[in-house]
Amino acid sequence: MVLDRMVRISDSTVRRLSGYLRALDELDPEGEAIVSSQALAERTGVTSAQVRKDLSHFGSFGRRGFGYEVAGLRREIRGILGLSRRWNVALVGAGNLGSALFAYKEFRERGFDVVAVFDNSPDRIGHRIGDLVIEPMSRFRELCEERHIDIGVVATPARAAQEVAELLVEAGVRAVLNFAPRKLLVPRHVTLRDVNMEVELESLAFALRSSETRAGGRRRVEEW
């Protein structure tokens, strides 16, 4: 787990590591003890050189002529990604999306515990959600500190998102996952990730439109 060399790790590398981990999670129960960069590459849709290069930023986890030990590599990647500990998540916005995210069990399985849920609607405040109670924004800072929030998830309407982000920052949260379709401004020491479903749909529309423009009717033979 050599991170102290302090080479800059690209975002794409980190995201792929997450993909390798998921693949290893599958291989383990399948009884595979050894995996090659080639096999991992096929499972995750990248090249084998990419797999090796990504891993090489953090150390040498394989054996030449042999491959990688599944369990060992899995452990290493979990360590690299910071998954050998659990993380506390605060969810802001308990509407449709927020509730769905809260109910998403896989988060807990992967080490992320939603330990606080906030909303500003009187209709929702005070209601139970799972084993929590939906809290008013007035208790935001207090509860964020009390429950040692590591990550804030913004699942509010777009208009409220920036304000929520600022509250998160003030409360000392240094990682934000934003589902609101709006660019958030946060200090540089805060890491922000956006999940913007509108962007995804619009990029699909672009792709559809382009291929129609190009193909001019007849589809060509399918190729996987």
Added chain:
Amino acid sequence: MVLDRMVRISDSTVRRLSGYLRALDELDPEGEAIVSSQALAERTGVTSAQVRKDLSHFGSFGRRGFGYEVAGLRREIRGILGLSRRWNVALVGAGNLGSALFAYKEFRERGFDVVAVFDNSPDRIGHRIGDLVIEPMSRFRELCEERHIDIGVVATPARAAQEVAELLVEAGVRAVLNFAPRKLLVPRHVTLRDVNMEVELESLAFALRSSETRAGGRRRVEEW
């Protein structure tokens, strides 16, 4: 709307265009008639050169020494992204996430109509959701064709996702938005976008872990 030059447009360009569009959508009601690449850049968190370069792939929409006409540029980008028409979406999976996505009004506002919802659970099939009925997978192909589905949204558990993707492909759908945390294999003529919340959380964990490793305690002064 010059697309026929057939230069390859990068994914990042398309995603940024979507961001510019959102910014223009805000500027319009604010009564701004003209916007500079600089202003657009600030609103979307990129450089002004980037804005100009992105747009230049599709034509010359501005006036030198002046800027871009908000309404006009908005119209152009909508055209480029394929948003001057509406798109039919099929949602597969009516669980927590699927229902939340269905309830997300912004999709309709932006031109995407969910016109079919499928699930394989007898508990859900037949129930109303909005003005639709949740349909069984057995009617998948029939309804996809009947309702001219353009985009399929996969909101099933991971284990079902690949199978659903194949059904979508067989039904002639050429764009897939995948929310299941699993790599999907689709033919090359099908465009796939992934929204993987686990990857996002894990990349946040990586960032938190790295900054802790580096900073060794004391936070430095905030800088936005």
Added chain:
DNA sequence: TGTTGTGAAGGCGTTCACAGCC
């Protein structure tokens, strides 16, 4: 022999900087 780890090459997107034009 087979697969890793990695310097070097290559490709692609971003940024620069300025010519072009209103």
Added chain:
DNA sequence: GGCTGTGAACGCCTTCACAACA
């Protein structure tokens, strides 16, 4: 004068290709 549009420079990530080595 000011801002766009764009070729050229830059930098970063990916791919190549092979030395290292179990």
